[in-house]
Amino acid sequence: MNRALLGSAAALIALVAAQPGLAQRAPAKPAAPGHVYTSDLMTRWGKTVTPDNAWRSYPRPQMKRTKWLNLNGQWDYAIRPKADARPNAMDGKILVPFAVESKLSGVAKHVGPEDRIWYRRSFNLPADWKGQDVLLHFGAVDYEAQVFVNGALVGAHRGGSDTFEFDISDYLKPGANALEVQVLDPTSDGPQPRGKQQLNPKSIWYTPVSGIWQTVWLEPVPKLRVQDMKITPDIDKGVLAVNVALNRSAADDDAVRITASSKGKAVASVIARANRPAELAIPNAHLWSPDDPFLYDLKVELVKVQNPYKQPEGAKGANRERWQELQTPAESARYASASVTGTASDTVDGYFAMRKSSIGPGKIAGQPQMLLNNKVVFQNGTLDQGWWPDGLLTPPSEEAIRWEIGYLKSAGFNMLRKHIKVEPAQYYYEADRQGILIWQDMPSGEEDDLHDQFLREKSQYEVTMPQDVTNEFEYELTRMVADLRNHPSIVTWVVNNEGWGQYASIRLAKMVKELDPSRVVNKVSGWLDTGDAGSDLFDIHTYEDVPRVPAANSKRAIVIGEFGGIGLPIEGHLWFGGDKRSWGYQGAKDAADYEARYRRKYAEVIRQAKEVGLSAAVYTQTTDVEGEINGLLTYDREVSKLPAETFKKIHAPLFDKD
Structure with a gap:
């Protein structure tokens, strides 16, 4: 989404309670001291989460072994100043794998760059694991973790979105074993890749996520494996x-x-x-x-x-x-x-899966197009933030992601752009199984107040970044590709979004292409384009009432990486109340106005697909998210702003066989 919204009131069409027909709920209660604002929104899946059913599916669907032990559930936790010694007493219980700030964790407390999160629990190994090595796996921990077993340090990891594991065989003992995890997370006070998280969430920025936010599990393995x-x-x-x-x-x-x-x-x-x-x-x-x-x-x-x-x-x-x-x-x-x-x-x-993602000759002479299995297939997608009102970065359940992907398909979408967020592996399995194409973004990173890391549409040069920052970004970029590359649903890697900390885009795009030559690479989605080198796509963002046309390109497919953003608040399903603002790029007066605006935008996308060789379009966005109300669905996924069948009929001409 467009950073310019933060600096230009004229660009932001705010939708407030005073506007006719745009009703808000009663003011939400303020957060208690030390807590984060959580609203009162819950998804239907979040309402059923318990310590016994929280994320029980096998966490690595493409590399399954028969024996494993899920460590999700109730852990002890404490939040202390990071300079403090190990606490003797803990603050209470937290439900793993939900982040400390989330409602489903049972904690919903603020974590700042000055804090350290402590997690503790014990586990016993099954008797039939005797004689095997034992691996301790983490789906993701945001951001810097140190892991101890029975008081000994077994390893450390930096990175908020990638999987990691430790061989803990040498640290185990008979009976109960003590597991402790310490986590530091500067969020927007540091430049690490973090996506939409900000310590002071507002506008396009969301509630931060800290600590364990994906499944923790144990696995017995042979010495050679x-x-x-x-x-x-x-x-x-x-x-x-x-x-x-x-x-x-x-x-x-x-x-x-x-x-x-x-x-x-x-x-x-x-x-x-x-x-x-x-x-x-x-x-x-x-x-x-x-x-x-x-x-x-x-x-x-x-x-x-x-x-x-x-x-x-x-x-x-x-x-x-x-x-x-x-x-x-x-x-x-x-x-x-x-x-x-x-x-x-x-x-x-x-x-x-046997499938091919590539660029080749299209229906318009001289304009390459995106191909699937060597055929032109228009990619109609949504900008998918992947946030939930109860779990934040963590979906409330596996069933929730199954439902949401199914909804998008029923609404006539065959693609989603996973926007500067990496999901649990089970998400990509559902996309593989149900059949939806994914553009996978690399999470962006930058300090909250370091504005010179952002490029504007008139910028001519990329930013210069400190070496330690580029080292971390590139390490996490390579880990993302390594973690996800076996999922057939992923057809495009997106290296950078709208100039957020954009540097060396040509080199990074070439690196990703060398890591995975089997997919399309989009080095820059929106804003500062750095030419044909390294990229398969020319990508513009256009939030005008009628989308602009990307310039023709003889070497790259042309796509609209973001458009849409029609805001429509639904009473009883809003994150903020009172004087808090909800906003969209455009404000619809009611459902009829929403539909008219939506049809107008898609009429132009359909025209571009047929007349100029447009390959893909990404509508902002799947759901409302916190203050943003430009979703197809409300944030709690309870209300579709048009029937799914209506969306599908509007999109249908994109898939005509002509």
């Missing part, structure tokens, strides 16, 4: 590349058996030497698309094979062939035909 997988489909060649990395180097008789299945029937299988790339032929592939989100199953097993290089005792030159064939097709061929001995020592289950 599958650590990472990179899955890349190639529909043109009819193959699936699967690169499996173990946690350490392996012996000559260690191999991985990779099997792709469809509806319980194996369609391809290969054996590869451990820590080597592998490729499976997927003949007559069933392609994934929003209309047909077909997923294959994938199984990876760590097995022993008869050593292809084993020589008779005392034979001369026993290792010559082995050394000559390292990392060659000849080595791959030997292992592909090797015999498996015994049973698998480690097994992980996942899934994949």
Whole structure:
């Protein structure tokens, strides 16, 4: 969203209680000292959350093992000045995985840059885990975490949106084990990637999130195990590349058996030497698309094979062939035909899809377009902030995300732009399963009062950032790509939004493309465009009554990365009351006015799609968020401002077969 809203009253069309027909609720009660404002809005899913049902699904859907232990639930917590020693007494209970500031956490307290959050709980390991290593996983902790088991430091992590894990095997003891997590989070007082969070939330900025905000879990694993997988489909060649990395180097008789299945029937299988790339032929592939989100199953097993290089005792030159064939097709061929001995020592289950995201010739001569599976498919999406009135960054439940993605599809959207936020892995699984395309933004970061990190539309140069800031941004950018790259729903990486801390955009876009050549890269969504280099898209933001047309581009697809923003308050479903302002880029008087404005905007988008080769448009936004009331849905997801069927009918011409 447009930073200029904060500095120009003329640009902000405020919708206040005094306007005819725009009713507000009674004034909300002020937050108690030390607490954050939480409103009284709750989602239907938030009302059913308990310590026993909070986020119980497997937290890593694409790399599942059969045994695991969920540590979500009630933990002890305390908030103290960061310079204080470890507290003897805690403040109370917090419901993990909901952030300290959220209503669902049961805490809803302010955390500033001067504070430290302390979490404590104990756990017992199941008896059948004996003899295995134990990994402690965190879905995400915002922002800087130190983790202790039985009083010993097992590791530390910086980064608010990425997964991390520690091998805690050496720190465990029989019976109860003590787990402690300490967290620091400067939020907008620091420049770390944080998206829409601000210590003083207002306008386009939202209530901050601190501490644990995704699932915490334990997993037993063998000493030698599958650590990472990179899955890349190639529909043109009819193959699936699967690169499996173990946690350490392996012996000559260690191999991985990779099997792709469809509806319980194996369609391809290969054996590869451990820590080597592998490729499976997927003949007559069933392609994934929003209309047909077909997923294959994938199984990876760590097995022993008869050593292809084993020589008779005392034979001369026993290792010559082995050394000559390292990392060659000849080595791959030997292992592909090797015999498996015994049973698998480690097994992980996942899934994949055969689909392609690319840029190519479109319907308008000289104007490239976005392609899905080598065909022009208009990408009609929403700007999706991913915030919830009760859970903030954390959706209240898995069912809530299933419902919301289903709503967007029923309203005629086939895409969403996940706006400067990273979701739990279960979210992307639902997108993969239900079939919706995702543009994944990198969360922006900048200090609250350092205005020279923001670019304006007339800026000609990118900002200069301190090395420690760029190191952190680029580390988290690479982690985001690594965490999410196996999800077929993600078709575009968005590196920067509207010049928020934008620097070295060409270099960063090229880096992302090298990390993942299989997707479209959008280096700059809105504002300062830095030319064709490194980017597949030319992206404008246009909040005018009738959207502007992106300039034609012979090398990049043209898209509208943000438009819309029609504000319509719904009484009884607003975050703020009293003299607090709710706002939209435009103010609708009532539902009829809202529909007329919406139709006018989409009529122009449809015209551009047919006449100038527009590839995609992103409507602001999925839901109201705190003071913003420009959502298709209210913040609590209870009211759709037009029936979903009406939205779908308005969008239908975008998908005409012409």
